[in-house]
Amino acid sequence: MNRRQFLATTAVTAAAAAMASKLEVERVEAEKASGKTVVTLMYASGDFTPANKAEFQKLNPDIQIRQIDVNQTTLNAMIAAGSPPDIISAHYYDIPSFVLRNQIQDITSYLQKSSVIKMSDLAPIANAYRWDPKKLAYDTGSYWGLCKDWSQDGTMWYNKALLSAAGLSVPDLSTAPNFNDLISLGEKLTVRQSGAVKVFGLDLAYDWGHAARHFMHLMSTMAKGSSFYSADGTTCDFGSANATTVLQAAVNWGKANIGPGAITADSSGCNTRLINGRSAMIMQGEWIVGPLMTGSTTGGPVSNIADFVLGPAPVLGSYRVSETYFSQGFVMSAGSKVKDAAWKLVEYFFGPKGADERAKIGWGEPGLKSAFQYFPKTGAAAEWYNSTQTEAKYFATMPYSPYASSDDVNSVMLNEIANVILGKETLAQAQANMTSQVNAKLAAGKASLLG
Amino acid sequence: MAAPSLRRASSGSFRRLAPRRRWRRYPWYTFYLFLAPWLIVGFLTFTLAPMIINFVVSFTDWDGFPGTHVHWWILDNYKNAWNDPQWTNGVIQSLKFTLVTVVAGVAGSLGLAVFLNQPHRGVKFFRAIYYLPCVVSIVVAGAAFKMMFATNGLVNDVRMQFGGDIIQWLSGDYAFDALITMTVWQLGVGIVIFLAGLQGVSNEVLEAAWVDGSGKAQTFWRITVPLLSPVILFQVITGMIGSLQAYVQAVALSPGSLLGGGTGQGVGINIPYSNQLYMVYAFHQFNTADAFGYGAAMLEIAFVFMLVLTIFIFRLSGRFVYYESAQGGA
Numbered sequence: 208m209n210r211r212q213f214l215a216t217t218a219v220t221a222a223a224a225a226m227a228s229k230l231e232v233e234r235v236e237a238e239k240a241s242g243k244t245v246v247t248l249m250y251a252s253g254d255f256t257p258a259n260k261a262e263f264q265k266l267n268p269d270i271q272i273r274q275i276d277v278n279q280t281t282l283n284a285m286i287a288a289g290s291p292p293d294i295i296s297a298h299y300y301d302i303p304s305f306v307l308r309n310q311i312q313d314i315t316s317y318l319q320k321s322s323v324i325k326m327s328d329l330a331p332i333a334n335a336y337r338w339d340p341k342k343l344a345y346d347t348g349s350y351w352g353l354c355k356d357w358s359q360d361g362t363m364w365y366n367k368a369l370l371s372a373a374g375l376s377v378p379d380l381s382t383a384p385n386f387n388d389l390i391s392l393g394e395k396l397t398v399r400q401s402g403a404v405k406v407f408g409l410d411l412a413y414d415w416g417h418a419a420r421h422f423m424h425l426m427s428t429m430a431k432g433s434s435f436y437s438a439d440g441t442t443c444d445f446g447s448a449n450a451t452t453v454l455q456a457a458v459n460w461g462k463a464n465i466g467p468g469a470i471t472a473d474s475s476g477c478n479t480r481l482i483n484g485r486s487a488m489i490m491q492g493e494w495i496v497g498p499l500m501t502g503s504t505t506g507g508p509v510s511n512i513a514d515f516v517l518g519p520a521p522v523l524g525s526y527r528v529s530e531t532y533f534s535q536g537f538v539m540s541a542g543s544k545v546k547d548a549a550w551k552l553v554e555y556f557f558g559p560k561g562a563d564e565r566a567k568i569g570w571g572e573p574g575l576k577s578a579f580q581y582f583p584k585t586g587a588a589a590e591w592y593n594s595t596q597t598e599a600k601y602f603a604t605m606p607y608s609p610y611a612s613s614d615d616v617n618s619v620m621l622n623e624i625a626n627v628i629l630g631k632e633t634l635a636q637a638q639a640n641m642t643s644q645v646n647a648k649l650a651a652g653k654a655s656l657l658g
Numbered sequence: 659m660a661a662p663s664l665r666r667a668s669s670g671s672f673r674r675l676a677p678r679r680r681w682r683r684y685p686w687y688t689f690y691l692f693l694a695p696w697l698i699v700g701f702l703t704f705t706l707a708p709m710i711i712n713f714v715v716s717f718t719d720w721d722g723f724p725g726t727h728v729h730w731w732i733l734d735n736y737k738n739a740w741n742d743p744q745w746t747n748g749v750i751q752s753l754k755f756t757l758v759t760v761v762a763g764v765a766g767s768l769g770l771a772v773f774l775n776q777p778h779r780g781v782k783f784f785r786a787i788y789y790l791p792c793v794v795s796i797v798v799a800g801a802a803f804k805m806m807f808a809t810n811g812l813v814n815d816v817r818m819q820f821g822g823d824i825i826q827w828l829s830g831d832y833a834f835d836a837l838i839t840m841t842v843w844q845l846g847v848g849i850v851i852f853l854a855g856l857q858g859v860s861n862e863v864l865e866a867a868w869v870d871g872s873g874k875a876q877t878f879w880r881i882t883v884p885l886l887s888p889v890i891l892f893q894v895i896t897g898m899i900g901s902l903q904a905y906v907q908a909v910a911l912s913p914g915s916l917l918g919g920g921t922g923q924g925v926g927i928n929i930p931y932s933n934q935l936y937m938v939y940a941f942h943q944f945n946t947a948d949a950f951g952y953g954a955a956m957l958e959i960a961f962v963f964m965l966v967l968t969i970f971i972f973r974l975s976g977r978f979v980y981y982e983s984a985q986g987g988a
Contacts, residue, residue: 279945283722304948308723403809403824414913414928471809472829472913474928615947622744622931629830640743647738651949655719658727 243271244548249292251277254355254535255556263555270548286310293543294552298533299335302351303609305538306340307656312539312546313349314553323554324353328575332357332534335604343439345604353557356571357534358492359598360417361424361520363389368514369396369406369487380594383519383527386425386456389488393465396487408465410486412477418457418468419617420532421490422624423605426453429524435645440608441653445641449524454624454634456523461628469625479504481515492532493517496569496591500583513587517594520601529601535571610652611645619644709961716954722944735955745956748936751834755935756901759841764893767848768886772878774849775856785853792846800910803840804828807911828913833930841907848893855889856882887979895971899964905937936960 248255252274260272275281277296285291291310305311318326332354339348363384365377373396378384393409411418426435429449436443444450460466466486467473473480478498480486482505489495498504499512520529537557539549555561562578565571569583572595584592607613623637632640716736719729739745774785791799806812807827814824827836859882867877883890912929929938940960943953 283944286723289724308721308726310723310725401818401824403814416928467913468829469930470829471826472833472930473809474804474913612946612948615942615949618942618946619744622934625931644742644744647741648947648949651719651952652721654729655721655726 243269244545245271245273246294246545246549246552247273247275247292248294248552249275249277249282250294250296250537254296259556259561263552266555267548267551270551272552289542291540291542293540293545293549294537295540297352297536297538299332299345299352299354299531299536299604300533300607300613302336302338302345302538303340303343304612304652304656306338306351307609310541311351312541312543313351314353314539314550315349317546317550317553318350318353321550321554321558323558324575328559328577330354330572330574330576330579331602332531332572332574335531335534336536343609352536352538353553354534354536354574355557355561356565356573357531358494358571359520359529359595359602360492360494360532361421361490361529362492362594362598363518363521364481364489364491364495365516365518366481366484366487366514367516368511369484373487377516378518380516380518381597383428383522383529386521386523387459389521390456390460390463390465393460393488394463397463397465404464404471406484407467407473407480407486408488409460410466410477410480410489410491411460411468412489412491413467413621414472414474415477416614416617417477417491417532419620419624420605420613422453422457422620424520424528424530424532425456425523426450427528427530427603427606428522428526429453431526433524433526434606436606436608440606440610441649443608443642443645443649445645446635446638450638451634453523454638457624458627458634461624469621469628476504482509490521493569493591493595494571496583496588497571500569500588515587517591519594519598527601528603529598530603530605532605534574536574608649608652610650610656611648615648616645619648712954712957715951716958718951720950721948722950723948731951735952736959738952739955739959744934744939747931748934748939751932751934752902752904752936754834755838755841755904756898758838759901759904760894760897762838762842763845763848763897764890766842767845767893768852768890770845771849771852771856775853785849788849789846791844794844796906797910799840799844800907803836803843803911804913807836828911829930831930831932833911834932837908837911837933840911841901841904848897851889851893852886855886859885884980885982887975888981891971891975891979895968898967898971902960902964903937904935905941908933908935908938 255274260274264270264272275292282291282295295311297305302311318324333350334346336352336354337348337350338345342348367377370377375392375395378388378392389409393407395408396406397404397408398406411421423435426433426449429452432438433449435445435450445454461468461470464470467480473485475483475485477486477489477491478495481489481491481495482498495515496517499509499515502508519527522528537553539546539553543549557574559575559577562573562575563581566573566578566581567583569588569591573579573582582588582592582595608616619641623632623641626632627634627637717730717733719731719734720726770788774781774788794802808814809824809826811827813827817823817825825832827833863881863885864877867881872880908929911933936956937960940953940956943949943956947953
């Protein structure tokens with residue numbers, strides 16, 4: 208290639224690159240110019256499916272959905288650039304930090320005016336999306352989002368067949384089992400071969416980040432109001448007597464190697480492990496009803512669906528509670544320029560139509576009371592429904608602090624507990640480390656959010 | 659004006675060529691115009707500006723969101739790092755990772771390059787085979803190694819064949835061994851560079867050594883290695899910088915999904931503590947902990963450390979690196 212050819216090729220390549228970006232801008236502008244309002248939605252495509260998108264756009268020909276898959280890095284970048292999505296997938300524990308950063312829209316007025324979503328139809332979980340920035344408290348103040356579906360995430364699943372094969376029976380479902388008793392049961396159920404675990408006795412969904420939240424739940428059961436955090440969420444103490452009991456139980460579970468964790472890694476997903484008979488007991492919540500009903504993890508109907516039993520969340524102390532750890536919902540960006548169009552999307556997906564369809568396949572518990580009637584109630588699902596209704600009496604939200612990312616705190620807890628399990632430090636050292644690290648994060652978060 | 663060149667035509671006679679064009683006929687700013695895209699877009703926008711922004715952010719408590727209270731903490735982010743056990747763990751694990759991968763990588767690629775520099779039959783085939791791992795993306799390699807090191811994977815199968823027990827390669831301290839193995843597997847680039855260096859070693863020098871009675875080992879250590887020392891220095895420095903910045907390898911090998919999943923996951927949830935390298939923990943500050951200031955400070959500390967280490971190695975290299983041109987060589 209001579210110099211002239213090289214320069215010509217370079218010029219053509221540069222022009223093509225410039226044209227590509229220009230075409231993208233022109234495409235977006237064309238969409239706007241065609242009279243359609245573009246609503247940017249950050250939601251998992253497995254939740255808001257292409258079929259949902261096509262149906263919504265057919266019902267609302269003047270609105271176009273631009274969907275982005277959920278990604279924290281992308282979201283941070285879009286917010287930092289000042290162009291956040293209009294509707295964002297959110298858990299209830301995201302609400303306080305979003306509110307204190309003035310990032311999200313108060314949707315109370317939209318709810319009050321809506322003819323599709325009735326405030327009287329909101330399930331109790333909706334209160335988790337209410338937050339008062341003056342009182343710094345949930346369950347009061349404005350609505351900042353809505354719940355799509357939720358679960359009491361500490362509830363237990365048992366594989367009756369595996370328990371029978373080990374000569375054991377499912378614990379009494381009318382009372383909450385003690386976590387230490389479940390560890391003993393799990394040790395009997397765990398099947399090992401050549402040093403590897405073939406069947407996990409007590410699976411805490413470690414690979415999905417639930418284990419630390421299970422330990423927080425156990426802390427809640429030590430006494431009413433018990434928590435690693437102080438009442439105002441500004442400090443924490445992992446060294447209290449209650450905390451020591453909980454963390455010791457966590458270490459005992461980890462050292463027993465009866466579930467994926469610090470000793471044995473497994474990335475197959477707890478739903479798959481339960482349904483495929485790789486885990487005899489799982490602490491995961493009603494979410495598994497969906498995969499059991501739809502066969503989504505097995506690629507077909509679950510043949511032994513009657514083997515699976517849903518029971519209460521375990522306790523470690525004397526106070527019975529069954530929290531929802533995160534729930535799946537949405538928030539609307541305060542900076543959205545298409546709030547009215549975005550609200551139509553909310554009414555379509557989070558309103559009765561979407562809630563009813565999800566309830567029919569047991570995809571978590573619905574965010575609307577009226578959708579409960581469609582929850583599967585025949586066959587094996589009848590028992591699950593009864594368990595769900597019983598457990599609902601003990602519903603609560605997790606006592607997170609708004610000043611530190613719960614995923615970040617989970618990370619600290621799991622790292623320190625793993626070090627104890629692997630014999631690298633003592634429990635006392637881990638407690639001291641957790642307390643100092645998390646307190647530093649809380650102090651920094653409070654200064655950042657409150658000034 | 660240069661003297662016209664002569665070229666032999668196909669008929670066998672020589673004919674004169676027109677003088678070659680020179681750059682001087684172009685305006686003086688032509689050079690800068692060609693340089694401008696890289697300078698403005700590449701360097702200023704994507705290198706210098708982010709470096710300055712990161713430096714400034716490292717002295718704040720910014721959480722990455724616009725409109726929040728930002729405080730100037732001066733050196734607080736830097737002080738907090740010293741008291742953070744996870745930061746210390748990241749430093750130690752990254753230094754261990756760098757030491758092992760650089761030594762194994764340089765020694766391994768040099769050894770293989772020596773082997774591949776021999777005129778054996780089929781050597782070109784082996785050169786291609788050894789380079790192949792380098793064209794595999796780290797993400798794909800991570801997925802493959804995860805399967806190999808899984809509880810019921812190939813590595814454990816082989817161990818069991820020889821009477822060994824199953825090892826949990828993807829958790830605990832063994833995860834670090836799996837990470838090292840995956841990283842060192844991609845030796846190919848080093849092999850290519852050393853091969854080029856070996857082929858630059860003059861045969862006359864080697865023959866002179868042989869004539870003087872030097873054996874193979876002596877020739878290698880006393881002649882080939884000193885002549886290759888600039889290449890070794892290059893490999894050590896680039897290997898060191900690459901290893902200290904390692905991130906994707908640790909995440910790709912983690913038992914969970916690549917960038918988290920489920921309810922959103924922090925670094926401790928799926929990446930074993932032994933694989934929480936420095937950059938893994940730094941990324942966690944931006945991605946999960948909403949601690950952009952602290953993360954920026956971690957990156958500044960890493961930058962200064964790498965700069966100091968590189969300068970130190972260069973200073974030290976005067977004693978161990980032989981430059982032929984400096985010695986008046988060809």
